[in-house]
Amino acid sequence: MSVSISRQSARKISLSACVALAAAATFASGAAVAGDTVDAQLKFAMQRDLGIFPGQYAQYLATERLAQSQGRAIEREFGSAYAGSWIERNADGSFKLVAASAGARKSSSIGGVEVRNVRHSLKQLQQSMDLLDASSRARIKGISKPLTGVQSWYVDPVSNSVVVKVDQGALDRGIDFVALSGADSGSVRIEETPGTLQTAATIVGGIEYSINNASLCSVGFSVTRSSTKGFVTAGHCGSAGAIVRIGGAQVGSFAASRFPGNDRAWVSVGSGNTLQPWVSNYSGGNVIVRGSTEAAIGAAVCRSGRTTGYRCGTITAKNVTANYAQGAVYGLTQGNACMGRGDSGGSWITSAGQAQGVMSGGNVQANGNNCGIPASQRSSLFERLNPILSQYGLSLVRG
Incomplete structure (x- = not known):
């Protein structure tokens, strides 16, 4: 079996000065x-x-x-x-x-x-991606060989391959995973990446909120469901019914939550709370939310969260499967804006004010973030906003 392996995720792309x-x-x-x-x-x-x-x-x-x-x-x-x-x-x-x-x-x-x-069509790459997902879903806890060390996998049109990211020193586990899945090894590239993939809710993150007075996450975007007010966030932050506080005051509770499989949730808040169509830029101001049109791979995108503040990067991959310790999460989008524990659930937004999604996780190092990892090797993953709105019947609050 031949699996293309790269120890750095920086992609060397030929550049052209030709512009139509x-x-x-x-x-x-x-x-x-x-x-x-x-x-x-x-x-x-x-x-x-x-x-x-x-x-x-x-x-x-x-x-x-x-x-x-x-x-x-x-x-x-x-x-x-x-x-x-x-x-x-x-x-x-x-x-x-x-x-x-x-x-x-x-x-x-x-x-x-x-x-x-290029060599492979998107359909061919997706077939390999589907086989990796199917292999992940078919695993039986306690019987199947653990996927420890395998961080995530996704179709990457830029490199025309399916990228499987693994911890440093875990190349053999990535190779085993690909081999057992039956995916076309010629379409797969395995990359070692710094840090270990973790959800970002362990310590604390938009603006900060607490869950059951025990853990901290970040607000995603203001939403409504008919006359009910609320906000979207990450599913791993809390289960349905968990109590939410902002600034020490109880504002509501998790109305629905799903994790793993997806990493999506929404919190309903009392009618006395004020919803704003804003994302904090952690510099004393806010970015206005204009809509939720999804941006392309390579587009500039910024994220906001209580731990690392307001950070920008680009979208580097879509339809990423993340292999968290709690179980796989499918359909995530990957960016290279840095993040840390506690940024979970926080906002991802484009330069044009288009809301993209909520913070899920990333390749966090021992210091609790991935800001020290080069952007080319950084995996910051978010759950897309539009599927959350659709699943829960929510409307985005816009400026």
Whole structure:
């Protein structure tokens, strides 16, 4: 069996200075408006964490809008050869939208899209992903060989592979897991990554709340269900009925919760509480929540939580399966904004104010966070917001 193994998760991607004229026109026409729509504190955080400077905001936002508006169209155009799309940064600091094809396609009819030819289609990669998930679900506690050391797995269109992340020194366990699953080893890459995968609720995280006066997590986003007020958060933070306090005052309780399998929950609060369409930037201000449109791989995204505050990074993978000690969680999104224990349930939001999800977990080191791990090796996982809203019949509070 041949499994491609990398000891560093940094992806070496060939860069191109080629940008289609149609995209250039879009960037030019939208530059002033796009630049003005970015919150000042968010600009600071994007510059600090991502190196996106003032002159680059408008071009980045235009690329983000192109990814959101044309993602489905690219998938339809490429058909069965479609192998994913993502936002990528050029060597000169500009951004572009890349689409991959497992066919012989050399270009796209959609302006501003760079096409790359790859070996595996997204469907083929998903087949390997499905086999890994099925193998995880079929394990019997106390009988099956433990998956200790295997952190997570997901389809990565950027590297055109299914990435299996393992603890440092646990490569053999990753190889065994892939072999037993029956997944195509030629489509799998195993990566060692620092830290160990943990949920982030052990010590304490948006703004902080406590559960049954025993543990701490972070508020995700304000929501309503008919006339009932509440907020979404991570399922591992508390079970249905658990009492929630903010600032020492009892505000409500967990109305529903699911973990593992998923990591989603919502808390109902009393009518006397005020819901705001904001995410704290931990600098004395707030980012306004505008909606919940999901961003593309490569898009800038920031997260807010009580332990590490407001941190930014990019989306690096989608549909990630996390192998927590309590059981596997499926369908997570991975970013590289740093996090720590206590940030659980906290908000993930884009530069345009689009709510993405709630903090689930990450490859936490002994110091309780993964901020000391290079961004290229950082796994910070969040549960997508829209499925939470759909499952529980919730409406997002927007500004």
